[in-house]
Amino acid sequence: MIAVKKLFFCVVTISVFLCVVMYCLMQRKNSQVIRDSVQYGSRVFTPDRVIENNLNDLAHYGLSQLQVDSFRNDSASPALISRQNISFYQNVKGLGMDSQMTNGVPIEAHRLAMTAIQNVEHINIGDFVKMKADEQNSTYIKALKLVGYTKRLPTVINIGAKKAGTTALQIFLSSHPQIASSLNHMEIHYFDWNYDKGIDYYRSRFQYSKESQEVFEKTPRYFITEEAPRRIKEDISPNVKIILVVRDPVKRAMSDYNHVRWVKRSLSTQLALREPHTEDTFEKTVFTKNGEVNADSELVHAGKYAMHLKRWLEYFPLNQILVLDGIELSTYPLTQMRKVEQFLGLQPYFTQEHFGYHEKLHVYCLVKPVNKCRYNSNHKSPEIILSDGLRNTLYDFYRAYNRELEEMLNQTFAWSNL
Numbered sequence: 001m002i003a004v005k006k007l008f009f010c011v012v013t014i015s016v017f018l019c020v021v022m023y024c025l026m027q028r029k030n031s032q033v034i035r036d037s038v039q040y041g042s043r044v045f046t047p048d049r050v051i052e053n054n055l056n057d058l059a060h061y062g063l064s065q066l067q068v069d070s071f072r073n074d075s076a077s078p079a080l081i082s083r084q085n086i087s088f089y090q091n092v093k094g095l096g097m098d099s100q101m102t103n104g105v106p107i108e109a110h111r112l113a114m115t116a117i118q119n120v121e122h123i124n125i126g127d128f129v130k131m132k133a134d135e136q137n138s139t140y141i142k143a144l145k146l147v148g149y150t151k152r153l154p155t156v157i158n159i160g161a162k163k164a165g166t167t168a169l170q171i172f173l174s175s176h177p178q179i180a181s182s183l184n185h186m187e188i189h190y191f192d193w194n195y196d197k198g199i200d201y202y203r204s205r206f207q208y209s210k211e212s213q214e215v216f217e218k219t220p221r222y223f224i225t226e227e228a229p230r231r232i233k234e235d236i237s238p239n240v241k242i243i244l245v246v247r248d249p250v251k252r253a254m255s256d257y258n259h260v261r262w263v264k265r266s267l268s269t270q271l272a273l274r275e276p277h278t279e280d281t282f283e284k285t286v287f288t289k290n291g292e293v294n295a296d297s298e299l300v301h302a303g304k305y306a307m308h309l310k311r312w313l314e315y316f317p318l319n320q321i322l323v324l325d326g327i328e329l330s331t332y333p334l335t336q337m338r339k340v341e342q343f344l345g346l347q348p349y350f351t352q353e354h355f356g357y358h359e360k361l362h363v364y365c366l367v368k369p370v371n372k373c374r375y376n377s378n379h380k381s382p383e384i385i386l387s388d389g390l391r392n393t394l395y396d397f398y399r400a401y402n403r404e405l406e407e408m409l410n411q412t413f414a415w416s417n418l
């Protein structure tokens with residue numbers, strides 16, 4: 001009997017040991033895949049999936065920069081597009097990507113430009129394909145211009161706040177036919193991190209667009225960047241329209257903490273270095289050892305909305321800044337997007353049919369014309385649990401800022417007096 005028990009014990013121990021080893025190996029593999037993956041719009045592509053889906057084609061379109069570190073490098077020249085036929089787009093569409101590609105030429109613009117090359121420039125496609133890259137490039141850009149498409153600086157900027165729902169806004173707004181976006185819908189970070197690259201670099205990071213379109217970018221870090229409002233006013237125009245999304249600042253800080261920890265765990269050191277400082281728990285990050293709020297922490301600082309907004313108001317009048325509540329955006333996307341349409345003077349486009357509730361994510365996603373949901377990088381992060389005392393201390397800290405924001409905007413927020 002004792003021998004059977006011992007044998008049973010041994011089998012259980014070995015099985016547990018093997019399970020632990022397998023689990024560790026799988027985690028290692030997963031984290032490698034995450035490190036090497038790239039987020040494209042709302043999708044994440046791992047190297048395996050990209051190779052499966054024809055890396056050669058993707059490489060032609062700038063997607064050879066598949067390391068997260070090269071996100072902000074220049075993309076392929078528009079002329080490369082002419083070397084492939086339209087079926088490439090169908091491939092890409094099959095992958096669930098946008099038809100507006102890395103090089104920023106919308107499919108409609110490409111078709112018009114190719115027609116112009118043949119009918120206006122009188123160059124047949126055979127000759128065009130054989131042209132040297134430089135000549136082909138300039139012919140193509142000239143044709144794009146001829147049909148009304150150029151790269152332009154933004155007319156609308158979503159300045160933040162980080163983790164307040166800005167990606168959802170971007171996904172919704174970018175589907176409006178009168179909106180052109182940044183390439184790949186990337187955050188360009190021009191007015192904070194990439195300012196020394198110059199305005200031509202900034203312009204190059206947008207899709208080709210028509211005069212009748214608004215050009216849109218979102219970089220949530222602009223909101224807390226001291227120089228951003230002045231730079232935007234001086235370098236683009238005093239008429240740029242600004243959209244700010246705000247959210248319960250305590251929830252924002254928690255979401256930010258999870259995001260930063262995820263970036264530090266999963267992405268490159270270069271990207272991680274740019275993220276705010278964090279300790280190994282949320283509590284240690286936002287509170288001092290004495291249990292006071294650590295006002296120096298960027299995670300805390302970013303939620304002092306009234307303070308940041310005041311700085312923006314030194315450069316832009318309030319009627320040029322639309323402030324949305326992130327929670328409203330996740331619950332009533334149609335009402336919020338109608339506000340945005342009105343603010344930007346766009347034709348009414350959105351209807352309830354464009355939005356569908358995602359049961360697992362508990363938010364609304366875009367379901368028309370394509371399914372697109374915010375990829376939630378934090379979904380595996382454990383929920384942050386704070387004692388009632390610390391939670392109240394944090395809410396107390398923000399209350400004065402929240403009330404000031406309400407007064408400035410003559411608008412109330414459900415989280416203002418928590």
Ligand SMILES: Nc1ncnc2c1ncn2[C@@H]1O[C@H](COP(=O)(O)OS(=O)(=O)O)[C@@H](OP(=O)(O)O)[C@H]1O
Binds near residue numbers: 161251331
């Ligand atoms: N449809 C919709 N509407 C409003 N908010 C939404 C929506 N979808 C997602 N979310 C929540 O937004 C949080 C991420 O905010 P951002 O997209 O601004 O993050 S980022 O600054 O771009 O990284 C993130 O919050 P947390 O889940 O608390 O981390 C998302 O869940």
